[in-house]
Amino acid sequence: MSAMEISPATVRTTCPYCGVGxxxxxxxxxxGGAIIKGDPDHPANYGRLCSKGSALGETLGIHERLLHPMVxxxxxxxxxxxxxxxxxxxxxxxxxxxxxxxxxxxxxxLSGQLLTEDYYVANKLMKGFIGSANVDTNSRLCMSSAVxxxxxxxxxxxxPGNYRDLDEADLLVLVGSNxxxxxxxxYQRMLANKQKRGAKIVVIDPRRTxxxxxxxxxxxxxxxxxxxxxxxxxxxxxxxxxxxxxxxEDHTSGFAEALAQARRIAANIAATALATGLSEADxxxxxxxxxxTETVVTLYSQGVNQSAQGTDKVNAIINCHLxxxxxxxxxxxxxxxxxxxxxxxxxxxxxxxxQLAAHMNFTPPDIDRVRRFWQAPHIxxxxxxxxxQMFEDIGRGGIKALWVMGTNPAVSLPNADAMRxxxxxLDLLVISDNVRSNDSVNSGxxxxxxxxxxxxxxxxxxxxERRVSRQRSFMAPAGDAKPxxxxxxxxxxRLGYERAFSYQSSAEIFREHCRLSxxxxxxxxxxxxxxxxxxxxxxxxxxxxxxxPARADASMSERFFADGGFYxxxxxxxxxxxxxxxxxxxKSAPRPMLLNTGRIRDQWHTMTRTGxxxxxxxxxxxxxxxxxxxxxxxxxxxxGGFARVETDHGQCVLKVTVTDRQQPGMLFAPIHWSDETSxxxxxxxLVAPHTDPYSGQPExxxxxxxxxxxxxxxxxxxxxxxxxxxxxxxWWTRVAVTGGYGYLFAAKHGVPWRAWFDDRSMGQDVxxxxxxxxxxxxxxxFDGDRLMSCLFVEPAGRPTExxxxxxxxxxxxxxxxxxxxxLSGKTVNATANTGPITCACFGVGRNTICDALKSGAARSHxxxxxxxxxxxxxxxxxxxxxxxxxxxxxNTEQADHREMATAEN
Numbered sequence: 001m002s003a004m005e006i007s008p009a010t011v012r013t014t015c016p017y018c019g020v021g022x023x024x025x026x027x028x029x030x031x032g033g034a035i036i037k038g039d040p041d042h043p044a045n046y047g048r049l050c051s052k053g054s055a056l057g058e059t060l061g062i063h064e065r066l067l068h069p070m071v072x073x074x075x076x077x078x079x080x081x082x083x084x085x086x087x088x089x090x091x092x093x094x095x096x097x098x099x100x101x102x103x104x105x106x107x108x109x110l111s112g113q114l115l116t117e118d119y120y121v122a123n124k125l126m127k128g129f130i131g132s133a134n135v136d137t138n139s140r141l142c143m144s145s146a147v148x149x150x151x152x153x154x155x156x157x158x159x160p161g162n163y164r165d166l167d168e169a170d171l172l173v174l175v176g177s178n179x180x181x182x183x184x185x186x187y188q189r190m191l192a193n194k195q196k197r198g199a200k201i202v203v204i205d206p207r208r209t210x211x212x213x214x215x216x217x218x219x220x221x222x223x224x225x226x227x228x229x230x231x232x233x234x235x236x237x238x239x240x241x242x243x244x245x246x247x248x249e250d251h252t253s254g255f256a257e258a259l260a261q262a263r264r265i266a267a268n269i270a271a272t273a274l275a276t277g278l279s280e281a282d283x284x285x286x287x288x289x290x291x292x293t294e295t296v297v298t299l300y301s302q303g304v305n306q307s308a309q310g311t312d313k314v315n316a317i318i319n320c321h322l323x324x325x326x327x328x329x330x331x332x333x334x335x336x337x338x339x340x341x342x343x344x345x346x347x348x349x350x351x352x353x354x355q356l357a358a359h360m361n362f363t364p365p366d367i368d369r370v371r372r373f374w375q376a377p378h379i380x381x382x383x384x385x386x387x388x389q390m391f392e393d394i395g396r397g398g399i400k401a402l403w404v405m406g407t408n409p410a411v412s413l414p415n416a417d418a419m420r421x422x423x424x425x426l427d428l429l430v431i432s433d434n435v436r437s438n439d440s441v442n443s444g445x446x447x448x449x450x451x452x453x454x455x456x457x458x459x460x461x462x463x464x465e466r467r468v469s470r471q472r473s474f475m476a477p478a479g480d481a482k483p484x485x486x487x488x489x490x491x492x493x494r495l496g497y498e499r500a501f502s503y504q505s506s507a508e509i510f511r512e513h514c515r516l517s518x519x520x521x522x523x524x525x526x527x528x529x530x531x532x533x534x535x536x537x538x539x540x541x542x543x544x545x546x547x548x549p550a551r552a553d554a555s556m557s558e559r560f561f562a563d564g565g566f567y568x569x570x571x572x573x574x575x576x577x578x579x580x581x582x583x584x585x586x587k588s589a590p591r592p593m594l595l596n597t598g599r600i601r602d603q604w605h606t607m608t609r610t611g612x613x614x615x616x617x618x619x620x621x622x623x624x625x626x627x628x629x630x631x632x633x634x635x636x637x638x639x640g641g642f643a644r645v646e647t648d649h650g651q652c653v654l655k656v657t658v659t660d661r662q663q664p665g666m667l668f669a670p671i672h673w674s675d676e677t678s679x680x681x682x683x684x685x686l687v688a689p690h691t692d693p694y695s696g697q698p699e700x701x702x703x704x705x706x707x708x709x710x711x712x713x714x715x716x717x718x719x720x721x722x723x724x725x726x727x728x729x730x731w732w733t734r735v736a737v738t739g740g741y742g743y744l745f746a747a748k749h750g751v752p753w754r755a756w757f758d759d760r761s762m763g764q765d766v767x768x769x770x771x772x773x774x775x776x777x778x779x780x781x782f783d784g785d786r787l788m789s790c791l792f793v794e795p796a797g798r799p800t801e802x803x804x805x806x807x808x809x810x811x812x813x814x815x816x817x818x819x820x821x822x823l824s825g826k827t828v829n830a831t832a833n834t835g836p837i838t839c840a841c842f843g844v845g846r847n848t849i850c851d852a853l854k855s856g857a858a859r860s861h862x863x864x865x866x867x868x869x870x871x872x873x874x875x876x877x878x879x880x881x882x883x884x885x886x887x888x889x890x891n892t893e894q895a896d897h898r899e900m901a902t903a904e905n
Contacts, residue, residue: 019338021463067479112340149314176303
């Protein structure tokens with residue numbers, strides 16, 4: 001495909017969210033923002049963007065940004081300083097701590113949000129020159145079990161296939177993946193295959209997520225039993241004579257031992273059903289489908305990886321593909337869906353504590369090779385501490401200095417309360433980020449270093465299919481923000497390593513990274529970017545997305561392992577003997593349920609970017625907990641009410657969603673809210689710190705828990721031009737709005753709302769409305785004709801006037817009629833209450849959709865798309881649109897599916 005002609009002002013870059021790695025066209029709007037579109041020439045997305053990517057233009061403002069270096073002074077206040085002063089301070093403190101406590105007393109904690117060049121320099125400094133491997137990444141929390149599984153099976157961290165396999169497979173098996181929400185662009189690709197070629201989709205997950213809406217078979221297995229299911233499948237394949245004996249004989253080892261263990265775990269279909277909680281009919285249907293379909297891709301994500309048995313789950317899946325020789329061929333193979341935009345790039349440079357750069361390991365030959373290439377006499381010689389171990393060591397006082405780059409561990413780590421307390425014990429906590437406030441910054445940071453944000457920085461990222469793409473700058477850096485690689489290099493120079501860190505550009509770092517990948521390689525290692533070892537600055541600027549390996553002799557491979565050639569000593573893949581699966585956390589009388597955590601459709605990580613978008617905040621406005629109706633009745637909680645969720649590690653207060661999409665005995669809560677965005681919804685504080693023994697990845701899917709009803713007889717919202725703190729007795733959550741800050745709250749009786757509002761409105765013109773009998777209080781403050789803040793308090797359960805009021809709040813000035821009607825919750829133009837946003841790509845609300853259905857203007861999700869555009873971009877809202885069609889017009893549900901099939905065929 002020839003490159004599409006674009007405006008000279010438009011820049012081709014890559015989305016900063018998930019591992020799909022979508023191409024983006026960004027056109028600066030001249031007002032500090034940009035118009036964002038999908039890049040039709042990028043092979044990851046061909047022009048599509050999900051709701052988060054589509055809303056990137058709303059997240060480019062600087063009002064939340066860290067603009068200058070800041071150092072904590074003797075009065076315990078953070079003060080802005082010059083870059084030289086901040087860098088000198090950090091280097092001096094690091095030098096002092098290393099001299100006093102040794103090189104292993106310092107650590108770096110990195111992020112899949114970093115560019116490859118940033119990652120490379122940080123790893124080079126810590127592992128090569130400081131001489132410790134205490135450098136890990138938040139990618140440990142999302143895909144390290146996949147890495148460990150790959151290395152155990154293949155001898156290397158190699159993703160065998162690519163996205164084209166999703167187009168060519170006849171069976172797509174999604175395990176522990178809500179791809180419809182978390183990887184919607186790839187999911188739409190799978191649906192296109194289903195619609196055009198008739199591919200079947202199987203979804204394996206304890207939750208009935210939106211990904212199940214198009215599944216030909218849904219297997220709602222018990223938590224933690226994936227290994228049992230795929231062990232049973234391996235036994236079935238052997239019993240049915242469905243093995244590729246030639247491939248097993250020529251290219252693998254350990255099959256007999258793995259099969260014997262699989263028989264001990266799940267000897268037959270009945271035993272598999274018993275172990276997984278599935279029906280024998282469904283198990284047999286899946287096994288027959290897998291065995292009889294030649295082209296199968298098994299895609300797995302956090303439901304597999306985020307487990308104390310995650311590596312075994314990965315290897316149980318890989319065992320089945322190896323047994324049938326279904327690997328490395330078009331439409332075949334195991335496929336890990338990565339969570340972050342550069343989780344793969346971080347793996348390439350050794351971002352994990354148990355890796356060296358360029359997919360090398362802590363073996364004597366690899367250590368010596370990297371030492372000679374870097375000319376690093378003090379290179380680390382053994383693995384460092386993985387993420388959870390690292391923070392536990394901080395809590396014990398072992399690690400004295402920590403540098404956090406581009407992540408928020410006080411929210412995202414398990415047992416997050418203990419991790420936050422550990423951070424407060426550090427002699428030196430340095431945070432490089434582009435936000436001035438988050439839970440980690442507020443955990444006692446001594447130094448804040450302003451890093452460039454997406455849109456300002458320039459370098460490379462690698463997506464889930466091993467495709468290297470460019471992120472390019474299209475905006476001037478905000479304030480004094482600098483590239484992460486520059487910040488690390490300046491510290492390295494001050495520590496005495498100037499010659500090794502005299503980089504002048506990201507292209508120079510990329511060249512070195514590519515040269516190391518090819519150094520003494522000659523095909524012995526999977527990762528090789530030697531073709532780019534001499535790339536010029538101008539060619540780096542123009543580089544197009546490319547798969548690795550890209551060797552210096554121009555040999556490339558779209559897929560690995562079709563003909564063997566694994567990266568073990570004998571070039572054979574290893575069948576792995578998996579352990580009998582046992583959950584680390586067991587239910588008990590005090591903790592009768594298991595808590596599963598994960599992502600939602602329109603938010604990302606801890607919301608430092610997506611939380612700035614008014615569109616993205618309107619789909620699921622409240623932090624919530626899902627519970628099955630049976631459990632809700634037993635616990636005394638109701639749909640739309642509130643509950644306190646407790647584990648042995650912490651507690652949260654969350655809004656209750658009662659749904660049979662959740663299994664009995666299970667709870668689900670999203671991970672995104674923090675102390676910055678809600679009063680009591682930091683779900684990481686609930687999660688047990690159990691980790692996988694091979695990968696070190698935490699178990700985020702099965703923490704024993706209980707929940708109890710919380711009574712909040714009042715509800716309401718606040719809109720303000722400034723951040724607010726709330727009075728005791730109020731539970732609150734922050735929602736992005738145009739022009740300031742929006743808060744939704746629930747409260748006990750007796751909260752002094754009038755006094756609280758008056759204290760924050762001193763010097764402004766205040767109007768209020770009181771209905772003491774009805775329990776209603778409303779107030780607004782003005783500066784001239786501009787609405788500065790407003791407060792609505794009313795009894796719980798009543799519909800609020802949130803949508804109409806925030807529309808007025810977005811205005812620069814109100815007319816007399818608008819001001820007069822403000823406290824009624826109405827507008828002069830009778831602005832509709834659109835309700836929570838269903839289609840975030842086009843901002844279409846639930847009420848708008850239901851009105852179109854009730855009026856007869858639309859009768860199906862396709863007609864809703866034609867009339868309102870809902871569901872016509874990334875498609876992640878289509879399952880919800882179908883549910884609304886079924887609920888609003890129950891007799892049209894089957895017609896909707898028939899119409900869809902006709903239109904798409």
